[in-house]
Amino acid sequence: MSKLIVENLSRVFPGVHGGAAVTALQPTSLSVGDNDFVTILGPSGCGKSTLLRMIAGLDRPTSGTITLDGRKITGPGPDRGMVFQSYTLFPWLTISENIAFGLTEKGMNPMEARDIVAAYIDRVGLKGFENHYPKQLSGGMQQRTAIARALANDPAVLLLDEPFGALDNQTRALMQELLLGIWEREKKTVLFVTHDIEEAIFIASRCLVMSARPGRIKADIAIDLPYPRHYTLKTSPEFSSLKARLTEEIRAEAVLAAAH
Amino acid sequence: MRPLEPISQPARLWLGVSFFVVFFAGWALATLGGYVPKIFLADPITMVEDGWRLLTKFGFGLDIAITIWRVVGGFVLAVIVAVPLGILMGAYKPIEAFFEPFVSFARYLPASAFVPLLILWAGLGETQKLLVIFLGSVFQIVLMVAVVVGNTRRDLVEAAYTLGSGDRSVVRRVLIPMNAPEIAEILRLVLGWAWTYVIVAELIGSSAGIGHMIIDSQALMATGQIIFGIIVIGVIGLVSDFLFKLVNRRLFPWRLA
Ligand SMILES: Nc1ncnc2c1ncn2[C@@H]1O[C@H](COP(=O)(O)OP(=O)(O)OP(=O)(O)O)[C@@H](O)[C@H]1O
Numbered sequence: 001m002s003k004l005i006v007e008n009l010s011r012v013f014p015g016v017h018g019g020a021a022v023t024a025l026q027p028t029s030l031s032v033g034d035n036d037f038v039t040i041l042g043p044s045g046c047g048k049s050t051l052l053r054m055i056a057g058l059d060r061p062t063s064g065t066i067t068l069d070g071r072k073i074t075g076p077g078p079d080r081g082m083v084f085q086s087y088t089l090f091p092w093l094t095i096s097e098n099i100a101f102g103l104t105e106k107g108m109n110p111m112e113a114r115d116i117v118a119a120y121i122d123r124v125g126l127k128g129f130e131n132h133y134p135k136q137l138s139g140g141m142q143q144r145t146a147i148a149r150a151l152a153n154d155p156a157v158l159l160l161d162e163p164f165g166a167l168d169n170q171t172r173a174l175m176q177e178l179l180l181g182i183w184e185r186e187k188k189t190v191l192f193v194t195h196d197i198e199e200a201i202f203i204a205s206r207c208l209v210m211s212a213r214p215g216r217i218k219a220d221i222a223i224d225l226p227y228p229r230h231y232t233l234k235t236s237p238e239f240s241s242l243k244a245r246l247t248e249e250i251r252a253e254a255v256l257a258a259a260h
Numbered sequence: 261m262r263p264l265e266p267i268s269q270p271a272r273l274w275l276g277v278s279f280f281v282v283f284f285a286g287w288a289l290a291t292l293g294g295y296v297p298k299i300f301l302a303d304p305i306t307m308v309e310d311g312w313r314l315l316t317k318f319g320f321g322l323d324i325a326i327t328i329w330r331v332v333g334g335f336v337l338a339v340i341v342a343v344p345l346g347i348l349m350g351a352y353k354p355i356e357a358f359f360e361p362f363v364s365f366a367r368y369l370p371a372s373a374f375v376p377l378l379i380l381w382a383g384l385g386e387t388q389k390l391l392v393i394f395l396g397s398v399f400q401i402v403l404m405v406a407v408v409v410g411n412t413r414r415d416l417v418e419a420a421y422t423l424g425s426g427d428r429s430v431v432r433r434v435l436i437p438m439n440a441p442e443i444a445e446i447l448r449l450v451l452g453w454a455w456t457y458v459i460v461a462e463l464i465g466s467s468a469g470i471g472h473m474i475i476d477s478q479a480l481m482a483t484g485q486i487i488f489g490i491i492v493i494g495v496i497g498l499v500s501d502f503l504f505k506l507v508n509r510r511l512f513p514w515r516l517a
């Protein structure tokens with residue numbers, strides 16, 4: 001059974017200053033199975049963030065519905081954790097307090113919350129930084145904290161919007177392995193937006209390619225590479241052929257997008 | 261010297277003090293050197309002597325205490341009203357739409373011009389003095405707090421929603437702690453302005469306070485006393501500013517991190 005069902009979802013932004021309205025997302029349908037790791041790949045401006053934000057409940061669809069575990073989504077909630085591209089840790093809270101934010105919101109008692117926070121601090125490799133403020137951490141560490149903060153809430157779906165977009169290549173590769181490790185262990189349903197083709201293949205069990213604006217899903221590709229995955233996978237022939245295929249798909253769109 | 265390049269703490273202190281030295285030296289030169297007649301401007305030595313006499317013989321300490329009490333009293337009343345209202349206005353746009361035009365208008369009403377009216381309404385007692393400070397501060401604080409809270413980073417608010425926060429929780433757990441240092445900074449600024457109102461309030465129909473002493477000294481042509489009064493206000497302002505900064509640094513360590 002599908003966990004997340006998106007039916008005919010579209011979003012049209014009204015024109016600014018009397019300009020033409022912008023169709024960010026054409027009516028799109030999609031169904032995501034339990035424990036799928038789905039990456040959404042597409043050129044800039046094709047509506048990836050818009051799609052993710054509507055699933056998170058942060059933006060209202062122009063048409064269509066989203067159903068999670070059989071319930072219709074009408075607004076944001078703790079069942080959909082989100083990691084943003086920009087750094088969104090709360091600057092006045094320490095790393096531990098940031099991770100505990102959602103748990104406090106649930107009314108969990110502090111002792112119990114402390115154990116969960118400690119477990120996630122450990123899992124994302126931030127031992128020793130519990131009492132630091134976000135400003136005192138590097139970008140990669142901040143995004144790891146953001147992932148831990150979202151996961152600590154035990155959401156049904158984890159939504160990530162280019163979480164590693166601002167990181168250098170080496171850090172980004174390590175972060176991919178870290179996220180993959182967590183997913184392999186905890187089995188979560190994940191939607192991961194990216195415009196990096198290698199990233200989209202390496203971590204995913206399924207990859208959706210979106211067309212240039214106005215966005216729609218133009219290809220749905222299963223990534224049948226075995227888990228657990230190791231970074232050496234990136235040099236394997238299967239990986240290369242998937243990469244060649246996705247590059248072809250995305251290139252056509254990028255050319256279109258640039259022509260706009 | 262290069263743009264935005266920071267300087268060391270000792271250098272900062274040293275430079276800050278040296279301007280005071282330059283200022284007093286200039287003043288001393290102008291007065292003691294005979295370039296400015298004594299009637300218009302007392303020299304620093306006379307000022308210190310006058311000040312000492314005021315403090316020891318005329319109980320000027322009590323005047324200072326009364327003035328401080330008026331400023332703090334009126335200011336605290338304004339804070340109690342203005343900060344919650346400002347936060348609500350920043351957080352909820354309909355509330356802002358309701359109050360903002362009036363507050364913007366009221367902000368430009370000069371507090372000092374209300375003194376005669378307030379005397380009529382509240383007499384010459386303490387209530388009138390507190391009301392002047394209150395009126396002078398409350399609208400400024402409301403508006404500035406509303407603007408700061410209204411400009412809270414949207415992505416932080418959205419992050420809180422995806423972590424399960426409700427609307428009230430977003431106000432309590434995001435909008436308030438995020439903007440608390442900024443609000444404290446606003447209060448520091450407005451407290452400075454409150455000092456200017458209190459002196460105006462004390463210039464008219466008052467029997468105690470720094471402003472009252474200044475008006476009395478004017479009748480006696482005692483410019484030394486007037487300047488001493490003004491300097492006392494400056495020193496109190498400097499001290500309260502320093503305390504505010506110290507408390508802010510203690511309360512909001514994350515700002516310095
Ligand atoms: N709040 C908004 N108001 C008006 N137009 C918007 C708004 N948000 C997004 N858009 C438009 O919708 C389109 C899709 O935006 P979106 O942010 O979803 O793209 P994206 O695929 O995430 O791009 P990127 O990879 O650059 O982040 C863009 O053309 C953008 O101009």
Ligand SMILES: [Mg+2]
Binds near residue numbers: 048049050161
């Ligand atoms: Mg985006």
